[in-house]
Amino acid sequence: MPTPESILKSIFGYDTFKPLQREIITNVQARRDTLVVMPTGGGKSLTYQVPALLFDGLTVVVSPLIALMKDQVEQLNALGVPAVFLNSSLSQEEYQANMDSVKSGQSKLLYVAPETLLTPRIYSLLSALKLDLLAIDEAHCISEWGHDFRPEYRQLVDVRRKFPSAVCMALTATATPRVRADIAASLGFTQSNEFLASFNRENLFIEVAPKREPIAQTLRFLENFKDQSGIIYCFSRKQVDELAATLARHKYSVRPYHAGLEDSDRRRNQEAFIRDDAQIIVATIAFGMGINKPNVRFVIHFDLPKSIESYYQEIGRAGRDGLPAHCLLLYSYGDASKIRYFIDQKEEPERSASYQHLDAMTRYAEGNICRRKPLLSYFGETFAQENCGTCDNCNSEPADQQDITVAVQKLLSCVKRSGERFGAAHVVDILLGSKNEKIEKYRHHELSTYGIGRELTKSQWMHLSRQLVERGLLNQEPTYRVLSVTDKGLEMLKSREQILGQINEAKKSERASARIKSSLDSEYDRSLFALLRNRRKELADESGIPPYVVFSDKTLVEMAMYFPQGRESLLNISGVGKVKFERYGMPFLEIIKEYCRSNKIDEKFKAPAREKDDAGRRYMTVGDAYNSGESVQSLMKQYNVSADTILNHLARFIMAGNPLRSAEDLIALSNLDPDQQMAIFKAFDKHGSDMLKPVYDAMGGKVNYDELRILRLCYLCEKR
Ligand code: ADP
Ligand code: ZN
Numbered sequence: 001m002p003t004p005e006s007i008l009k010s011i012f013g014y015d016t017f018k019p020l021q022r023e024i025i026t027n028v029q030a031r032r033d034t035l036v037v038m039p040t041g042g043g044k045s046l047t048y049q050v051p052a053l054l055f056d057g058l059t060v061v062v063s064p065l066i067a068l069m070k071d072q073v074e075q076l077n078a079l080g081v082p083a084v085f086l087n088s089s090l091s092q093e094e095y096q097a098n099m100d101s102v103k104s105g106q107s108k109l110l111y112v113a114p115e116t117l118l119t120p121r122i123y124s125l126l127s128a129l130k131l132d133l134l135a136i137d138e139a140h141c142i143s144e145w146g147h148d149f150r151p152e153y154r155q156l157v158d159v160r161r162k163f164p165s166a167v168c169m170a171l172t173a174t175a176t177p178r179v180r181a182d183i184a185a186s187l188g189f190t191q192s193n194e195f196l197a198s199f200n201r202e203n204l205f206i207e208v209a210p211k212r213e214p215i216a217q218t219l220r221f222l223e224n225f226k227d228q229s230g231i232i233y234c235f236s237r238k239q240v241d242e243l244a245a246t247l248a249r250h251k252y253s254v255r256p257y258h259a260g261l262e263d264s265d266r267r268r269n270q271e272a273f274i275r276d277d278a279q280i281i282v283a284t285i286a287f288g289m290g291i292n293k294p295n296v297r298f299v300i301h302f303d304l305p306k307s308i309e310s311y312y313q314e315i316g317r318a319g320r321d322g323l324p325a326h327c328l329l330l331y332s333y334g335d336a337s338k339i340r341y342f343i344d345q346k347e348e349p350e351r352s353a354s355y356q357h358l359d360a361m362t363r364y365a366e367g368n369i370c371r372r373k374p375l376l377s378y379f380g381e382t383f384a385q386e387n388c389g390t391c392d393n394c395n396s397e398p399a400d401q402q403d404i405t406v407a408v409q410k411l412l413s414c415v416k417r418s419g420e421r422f423g424a425a426h427v428v429d430i431l432l433g434s435k436n437e438k439i440e441k442y443r444h445h446e447l448s449t450y451g452i453g454r455e456l457t458k459s460q461w462m463h464l465s466r467q468l469v470e471r472g473l474l475n476q477e478p479t480y481r482v483l484s485v486t487d488k489g490l491e492m493l494k495s496r497e498q499i500l501g502q503i504n505e506a507k508k509s510e511r512a513s514a515r516i517k518s519s520l521d522s523e524y525d526r527s528l529f530a531l532l533r534n535r536r537k538e539l540a541d542e543s544g545i546p547p548y549v550v551f552s553d554k555t556l557v558e559m560a561m562y563f564p565q566g567r568e569s570l571l572n573i574s575g576v577g578k579v580k581f582e583r584y585g586m587p588f589l590e591i592i593k594e595y596c597r598s599n600k601i602d603e604k605f606k607a608p609a610r611e612k613d614d615a616g617r618r619y620m621t622v623g624d625a626y627n628s629g630e631s632v633q634s635l636m637k638q639y640n641v642s643a644d645t646i647l648n649h650l651a652r653f654i655m656a657g658n659p660l661r662s663a664e665d666l667i668a669l670s671n672l673d674p675d676q677q678m679a680i681f682k683a684f685d686k687h688g689s690d691m692l693k694p695v696y697d698a699m700g701g702k703v704n705y706d707e708l709r710i711l712r713l714c715y716l717c718e719k720r
Contacts, residue, residue: 002054004022004025004026011080012079016638017046021047022637023630023631033169034167034168035139035189036169037194037195037196038171038195038197039198040316041319041320044173047169048061049076051133053081057130057132057133058105058131058132059109059133060111060135061112062135062136062153063112064138064141066087066088069113071292072085073085074546074549078549078550079577080577081108082107082108082109084101084110086099086110102129113152114153117159118159134159136171138172139171139183142186142187156187157186157187170187170189198627204315204325204326204327205325205390206315207391207392209331209392210330210331211332214302217330218330219247221298221300222280224326225297228298229279229280229293229297230298230318231288233299233302233305233314234282234303235302237259240256240284243302252279253278253280257270257281257286258283259286270287274291275541276537285306293320293546294321294554295552296317297323298325299315299327300329301329301330304365305329307360308361311329321548321552321554323554323557331365336361340355356478359479360378367470370388370393371388401502402500402503404499404500404503405496408468408501409493409496410449410453411427412468412485414430414431415483415484417448423483428458430447430450430451431461433453463504468489474489524557524558528595529559532592550580550584551576551584555574558606559592562606565596566589567581567585570588618639619650622650623650625638629661632646632647644706651709663713663717663718666714667714672711677711680695681711681715683695683698683699689716
């Protein structure tokens with residue numbers, strides 16, 4: 001009997017499920033309708049593909065994008081899974097052949113566009129078959145509140161009604177509660193089970209750098225990513241063309257992509273990128289929908305994105321394969337003003353909404369706390385870690401704190417004197433004693449604060465003003481970014497107490513790039529990787545598929561890390577299932593063996609996944625998994641350990657200073673009544689929670705240690 005685990009290993013070649021995948025599959029197997037919300041790269045496809053292989057009947061996958069359907073079917077076929085798609089891109093013959101393969105029961109999965117699914121032809125095809133699972137991909141298209149509403153999606157509820165025995169899944173990477181509720185309501189999910197994964201993408205290094213000499217900065221950045229795929233987003237078509245030409249002059253293999261190009265050119269450029277024929281794509285935001293390329297190693301925002309949501313979506317295209325990827329945003333105050341100028345031309349209410357988006361974006365870019373905090377909080381998630389370790393701010397050395405009292409007083413009084421009607425740039429111009437039209441016009445050269453700040457540079461003053469906004473001494477109104485002095489600021493002015501802060505911005509960007517590069521370098525043999533990559537490209541071109549369909553970068557990286565030289569050890573590599581081994585295993589084994597022979601390298605042992613995470617740090621993995629929504633039961637299963645062990649891990653996790661999601665799931669494990677629980681909490685208050693024995697004694701030995709362990713955890717969880 002195949003199980004989800006055996007299918008994961010033998011077909012997909014993976015050792016462990018990603019967070020929530022196992023729970024979702026269990027839920028679908030139990031034929032409960034399921035809503036899956038996971039970020040890009042979270043592994044949504046597998047959650048319907050595995051059940052599809054476990055059910056006897058057919059699985060229909062609804063997908064709005066022709067390119068994505070083709071990609072998914074290619075990937076499944078490469079794994080030896082019979083799957084086909086039906087859409088308008090097929091010729092008559094191909095269409096009929098695919099219909100036949102579904103009719104004969106040969107295909108396990110059928111991918112269709114929603115409008116195709118609604119045709120009588122498909123209806124009658126499906127009516128003659130056993131339909132077990134209806135999976136609706138990109139399910140946010142059903143909601144008018146989503147960013148990509150498609151009316152055909154609304155009618156999917158009819159399809160559901162026609163096939164009442166099929167379990168239904170809706171999958172999306174759009175996390176807002178409103179869209180979520182809309183999806184469940186439109187599909188008539190009665191006992192809707194929602195699975196909401198964390199939107200934190202741990203493998204993305206997130207960086208914002210001041211945009212000074214953007215071309216030079218980009219070229220410097222690219223030096224660390226020789227031969228690696230990446231996307232560069234620009235604001236305008238013109239900028240796309242210019243930058244693409246510049247990079248081409250510097251001998252990069254690069255293609256432009258924007259709505260001004262001919263359809264055929266656009267398609268060709270996109271295809272070249274997907275097939276690793278072009279390394280870099282320079283694009284407007286028109287690029288990205290329907291791109292499934294997993295090995296995008298960097299995303300550069302050459303200009304400021306228009307909202308946090310689109311920024312998150314765009315950087316989300318990096319590192320789908322789970323390997324480290326780098327996201328760089330080049331930010332300048334001037335870019336923000338440029339966008340503000342465009343927004344000014346818009347009509348209400350769009351204008352106000354755009355201002356708010358821009359304001360959130362500039363706050364994000366100018367902030368100096370962990371980048372993950374504002375990003376995730378935008379999606380309603382709290383990022384509790386102090387230091388994520390993989391953003392620029394968490395990697396910058398704190399700049400020296402200096403006495404900035406006098407400078408603060410100058411800045412605050414200049415804001416006040418000029419009437420609290422101007423943005424930071426103008427206020428700083430006054431302090432610096434600049435001569436310009438605006439100063440003349442408002443007679444600001446007559447203010448007592450005119451020219452009193454020449455000891456600092458413009459960028460130092462700007463940096464200072466951002467700190468004061470962050471500390472709540474200045475208020476910045478979102479639309480025109482007008483500064484005013486807050487009550488707290490006024491008090492500070494009066495009290496004349498000493499203020500510490502930074503005059504200069506923290507130094508960080510170049511070092512951060514170097515860091516991520518070296519972390520990638522040390523782990524695997526680059527020369528072997530390059531050889532494997534070339535072979536992959538040849539094999540892919542022979543069968544006319546993208547290279548990542550043969551093997552992912554992650555799979556090649558593991559090969560270049562462990563040097564597998566036999567069947568068993570190659571099957572042990574992540575992403576090598578039985579069919580892929582048979583199809584592609586030999587050519588890769590030959591290269592590895594030859595390379596190891598001539599370089600005198602031995603095969604390295606790859607520990608089975610379970611033992612891979614260092615046991616000493618297991619409590620961190622367990623704690624993080626629990627916080628991302630895993631239950632104690634699922635963790636027990638995953639690690640094949642008792643509840644006690646999981647509870648002990650969680651206790652260590654808490655004691656190491658990490659907050660735990662909530663005690664609700666934990667208290668449910670206790671068999672005591674609320675009064676008894678209360679008494680035990682009081683005993684912890686009295687005797688402390690480091691040791692259980694004193695509390696055990698205090699309860700007269702009547703409560704067993706298992707209970708005490710559960711309640712200690714709840715106690716610690718609540719106390720923090
Ligand atoms: P999404 O649709 O959520 O963006 P995908 O389904 O495309 O994500 O999965 C992203 C990548 O992760 C794919 O390359 C996929 O093969 C891989 N993947 C999915 N599940 C696992 C797993 N359990 N272990 C390792 N890799 C996985
Ligand atoms: Zn961080």
